[in-house]
Amino acid sequence: MNNKEIIRDLDQLEALYGDATPRSITKEIGYLNSEYRNFVEAARFMAVATVGDEGLDCSPRGEQDSVVRVVNETTIQFADRRGNNRLDTLRNIIRDNRIGLLFLVPGVSETMRINGRARISIDPELLAAFAVQDKTPKTVVEVTIEQAYFQCSKALVRSGLWDPENQTGRAEVPTAGQMLEATAGDDFNSDKYDAALQKQRLDELW
Numbered sequence: 001m002n003n004k005e006i007i008r009d010l011d012q013l014e015a016l017y018g019d020a021t022p023r024s025i026t027k028e029i030g031y032l033n034s035e036y037r038n039f040v041e042a043a044r045f046m047a048v049a050t051v052g053d054e055g056l057d058c059s060p061r062g063e064q065d066s067v068v069r070v071v072n073e074t075t076i077q078f079a080d081r082r083g084n085n086r087l088d089t090l091r092n093i094i095r096d097n098r099i100g101l102l103f104l105v106p107g108v109s110e111t112m113r114i115n116g117r118a119r120i121s122i123d124p125e126l127l128a129a130f131a132v133q134d135k136t137p138k139t140v141v142e143v144t145i146e147q148a149y150f151q152c153s154k155a156l157v158r159s160g161l162w163d164p165e166n167q168t169g170r171a172e173v174p175t176a177g178q179m180l181e182a183t184a185g186d187d188f189n190s191d192k193y194d195a196a197l198q199k200q201r202l203d204e205l206w
Helices: 010-017 022-026 034-042 088-095 124-129 154-159 176-183 190-203
Strands: 045-052 055-062 069-072 075-080 098-104 111-121 139-151
Touching (some): 034 069, 034 111, 034 139, 055 088, 075 111, 176 190
């Protein structure tokens, strides 16, 4: 790629794309109105973006029902469920509390974006409020909303994400075990790992 073809100047970038559409500006608000709240509460999945001294992170979160709990128009909470204990998201929040959330509702092509500031709680009553199957999370993340706005449907329409005919068969992509085996430096058995993972998902989901 020719260096002359790389954009490094904001004026050049803005001249290339032109002005933002007026509605893309006015749809951004600093709180959840009733419509935005309804959308967020319908979302079972979100991507969580954070930044810290060690770099960037974008992690998935999912729940059986709403992926977050709306406390009020400027505050939402979500549980940090059992995982691999890398703690990328939580480490970043401690070092830099900026956070970005992208909400997906199954079957809906629009998405919702929330940016704000996060903090990590270990309040026993709050943890108990997020218990599932008598299992409480170790922490709950509380987000103070600074920006909220929905994203139009073009990306999901282009991808056909919700179209049944576009669903990818399990055999068409590597399993978790196969991907781990490709990066492992020891004698790792992908078949045994994948078999154990199926049971682990049932026993350690929460």
